[in-house]
Amino acid sequence: MKQNIIYSVVVPLYNEELVIEESYKRLKKVMDTTLEGYEIIFINDGSSDKTREKAERICSEDENIKLVNFSRNFGHQPAITAGMRVSAGKAVIVIDADLQDPPEIMLKMIEKWKEGYDVVYGKRAKREGESFFKKFTAGAFYRVLKSMTSIDIPVDAGDFRLIDRKVCHALNSLPEKNRYVRGLVSWIGYKQTYVEFVRHERFAGDTKYPLKKMFKLAFDGITSFSYKPLIISGYLGAVSFFAGIVLIIINFIKCISHGMDVVNFQFVISIDFIMFGIVLSCMGIIGQYIGRIFDESKGRPNYIIENIISRRGDEKKNESVN
Known part of the structure; x- marks a missing residue:
């Protein structure tokens, strides 16, 4: 038995x-x-x-x-x-x-x-x-x-x-x-x-x-x-946008007070680093979710x-x- x-x-x-x-x-x-x-x-x-x-x-x-x-x-x-x-x-x-x-x-x-x-x-x-x-x-x-x-x-x-x-x-x-x-x-x-x-x-x-x-x-x-990483990526995008606006205003005031060009190399590079870093981070987070959707769709x-x-x-x- x-x-x-x-x-x-x-x-x-x-x-x-x-x-x-x-x-x-x-x-x-x-x-x-x-x-x-x-x-x-x-x-x-x-x-x-x-x-x-x-x-x-x-x-x-x-x-x-x-x-x-x-x-x-x-x-x-x-x-x-x-x-x-x-x-x-x-x-x-x-x-x-x-x-x-x-x-x-x-x-x-x-x-x-x-x-x-x-x-x-x-x-x-x-x-x-x-x-x-x-x-x-x-x-x-x-x-x-x-x-x-x-x-x-x-x-x-x-x-x-x-x-x-x-x-x-x-x-x-x-x-x-x-x-x-x-x-x-x-x-x-x-x-x-x-x-x-x-x-x-x-x-x-x-x-x-x-x-x-x-x-x-x-x-x-x-x-x-x-789903919070997706929400966080949205917040990061908003923060980076307003940070860029603030930096532009600060740079504009500084340049006016010192008689400098508003647009300078250092300013452009700093903005690029901030924006591209956040955009790429958000894309990576979204990519994780898309990759999992792709795995599910294959049905293996x-x-x-x-x-x-x-x-x-x-x-x-x-x-x-x-």
């Missing part, structure tokens, strides 16, 4: 050969203590190292493991989305493989879920092993995003969270391409709470969110949930699954999904 799956643990993987085995051991140890049915879903996001090989070996030895292989690298947010869509549990827990988010905290999330909460997210009380720049930029981003949106997106919280099956269904029904999952969870609503934890240093390997990807995630979050899937591997009898091995 197949064991009823209560919990689905979604674990995105991208070049995690140094940590996947330790991650699996700790996840399994934690989930075994629940004495309830569970599955651990590894999403191999087009890894180029030995992550896939090690994940397949783990999958062949443990029927509680399901492996989803992408056809190439599609990114962290699509990997989370895919894991949610193939999950079968009554509660879905998303956690990264790097062990910065302690798997043991999942038990506290499960307790809150059993108390009646539909979403339980992990809130970072402290971040260990990260540079001052990383901590500062991350903290600033969360607070800027919160101030720009009408949605209550919690600060100091990543994708580490538990969501109820009905929340998962709601997320899966959303069609947008540039997904900011933690923001979408807040937008959906339902009864939400948090558990605090200390975020540890990576167990091994390098971060999969370098500065470039952090900026991409930040743009996805802001442009998905706020967020990801392509090469195959799904599992020892469970209800799964077909090497099933191709587009």
Whole structure:
């Protein structure tokens, strides 16, 4: 008889050969203590190292493991989305493989879920092993995003969270391409709470969110949930216009009082720098929104699954999904 799956643990993987085995051991140890049915879903996001090989070996030895292989690298947010869509549990827990988010905290999330909460997210009380720049930029981003949106997106919280099956269904029904999952969870609503934890240093390997990807995630979050950048660009245009008028008046008075030419090289250059800088900034902001409209209009899937591997009898091995 197949064991009823209560919990689905979604674990995105991208070049995690140094940590996947330790991650699996700790996840399994934690989930075994629940004495309830569970599955651990590894999403191999087009890894180029030995992550896939090690994940397949783990999958062949443990029927509680399901492996989803992408056809190439599609990114962290699509990997989370895919894991949610193939999950079968009554509660879905998303956690990264790097062990910065302690798997043991999942038990506290499960307790809150059993108390009646539909979403339980992990809130970072402290971040260990990260540079001052990383901590500062991350903290600033969360607070800027919160101030720009009408949605209550919690600060100091990543994708580490538990969501109820009905929340998962709601997320899966959303069609947008540039997904900011933690923001979408807040937008959906339902009864939400948090558990605090200390975020540890990576167990091994390098971060999969370098500065470039952090900026991409930040743009996805802001442009998905706020129109304020467009409003701000309009204000910048108005301010630059009036600043130009004021500078012209000041320069005119100065030139009249000193007997100088009203139009001089320094004046023209200063105006050009101000105006072109603001115009280009506004175009860049508007371009971010237009680019996302273009992505949505193409209608391409967020990801392509090469195959799904599992020892469970209800799964077909090497099933191709587009």
